[in-house]
Amino acid sequence: MDLEALRSFLAVAKHRSISKAAAALYVTQPTMSQRLRRLEESLGFALFRRGWTGVVLTPQGAYFLPYAAQLMRDLSNASAVLGSKDAARPRSFAEVAGHPHKVVFGVDNWLPERAVRAVVSSALTGYGADEFRVTSRPATTVIDLLELNQLDAGLFYSTEPAHPFPTEVIGTEDMALVHPPGTALEETSAPALKELLSRHRFVLFDNPVLTHHARITTTLIETYEISRFHVVDDYRTMRALIRLGECITVVPAGVVLDDAGRHGSNLSFTPLPGLLPEISVIVGVSDAGRDHGVTEAFAGSVAGFLHDDRPGSGDARPCAHRPVRADPGCLPGPGTC
Structure with a gap:
């Protein structure tokens, strides 16, 4: 531009x-x-x-x-750090940009902390701690950087059926309704959901979620005739608005589950199986990643760590995620039951 x-x-x-x-x-x-x-x-x-x-x-x-x-x-910030006119570069510059040989893994910043742990744990099985780094970016940016060979591998949410690099779906999640304390979805049905949505302003997340998850948001808005919106670009703002009783929204179930399997940040949420399209959790590997030794086994490793670290793992608590839609040999994905 x-x-x-x-x-x-x-x-x-x-x-x-x-x-x-x-x-x-x-x-x-x-x-x-x-x-x-x-x-x-x-x-x-x-x-x-x-x-x-x-x-x-x-x-x-x-x-x-x-x-x-x-x-x-x-x-401007990049120019200030890299420009030859200013010799006093930050001492951290060498660590951030001075090691092009490091393997770089990207994580969708909507994925929960256990997803980051799974990527780091998988990276540590093949690389030393000084040989890789992990960066958190919006899903659209992770996808772009993989296509541009500026990430070796990435973990991200997606509703797209195909990407311009090798991918593996390691799990799927239901969408979840996040609603104010004291409210409840009386039954998991389209009429009940439409009635509850009609009583609140709907929090619509601005780019990149607006475009990347357009298939889900468009289906939601058209099917349930949503007409009142409050647009935000920050998850914390969404939490505040919903906690204060003003708004309601729909996000992937994993976004609102904390590591103990409880509702994150005291928000009430209800999974919506069958009422909206599911969202996939995907591992992508770039051409550069394959050149740097990242193999197809990385996806299985991430899935395995997510399975072991899922909310409620090892006990009988129910889970808000759908079964994995992957090859029979693939380990279950995040939060699957």
């Missing part, structure tokens, strides 16, 4: 004037207008409209702005 066009977009949003933004960036007004037009054409939507108070953001422009700002900030 054109960085000068992004910088111009942010300047116009700040000054609410193309001429003032052009002056601030020391370019002509026609140049500024051309940059904005080029950016809008590449995005496929208008970013601004003219109002009585000057140039104002369209709804699409307002949605796009924080992503543009974050991108420019990330690039």
Whole structure:
């Protein structure tokens, strides 16, 4: 994406004037207008409209702005660390970026802590602690980095049937309704779910969940005629809103189970088997990962550690996850019963 066009977009949003933004960036007004037009054409939507108070953001422009700002900030931070003009790099730089030979594993940051333990434990069976590192990213980023060969292997939630690298489904999870304390789903049926959903605003998670889990969210919204939303991009905000009785939402069951198999963070939740599509827990291995010695056995190892560490493992407590949909030789996935 054109960085000068992004910088111009942010300047116009700040000054609410193309001429003032052009002056601030020391370019002509026609140049500024051309940059904005080029950016809008590449995005496929208008970013601004003219109002009585000057140039104002369209709804699409307002949605796009924080992503543009974050991108420019990330690039600025990377430049500050890597740039040759500043010799005083952080001492941690050598550890973070100075070991390209390390095997790198990615974990979807929606997966629970036991998933991270399973990846670390599996990595330790084949590598020394100084030979690998684990990074937590949104599922979409894990998938992109695997395709780009910047991760060797990754563990992530997905509703997609195929990916551009070898994968193995090591488990599936039901979606779970997360609702305020004192409320209850009277029965596991579509009418009961629709009635309970109608009494609350629905917490809709913004990107990357909005796009990556679109099959589930679209089915949910259309089937149960949800019309009142509260959009968040942070799990803690979701918890606060639901705990205070204002909202309700649906997430993978593993997200709201703590390591002891109890409801995480005192939230009430109810599994929804059969009412929504299940979500898969997937291990992916990139071409680079195979070159670095990560084999198909890694998926089985992660599944085995998750099975041993699942909520309620070793006792009779019920589990909110569905049986594994994998090859007969594959060990059960996270939280399966």
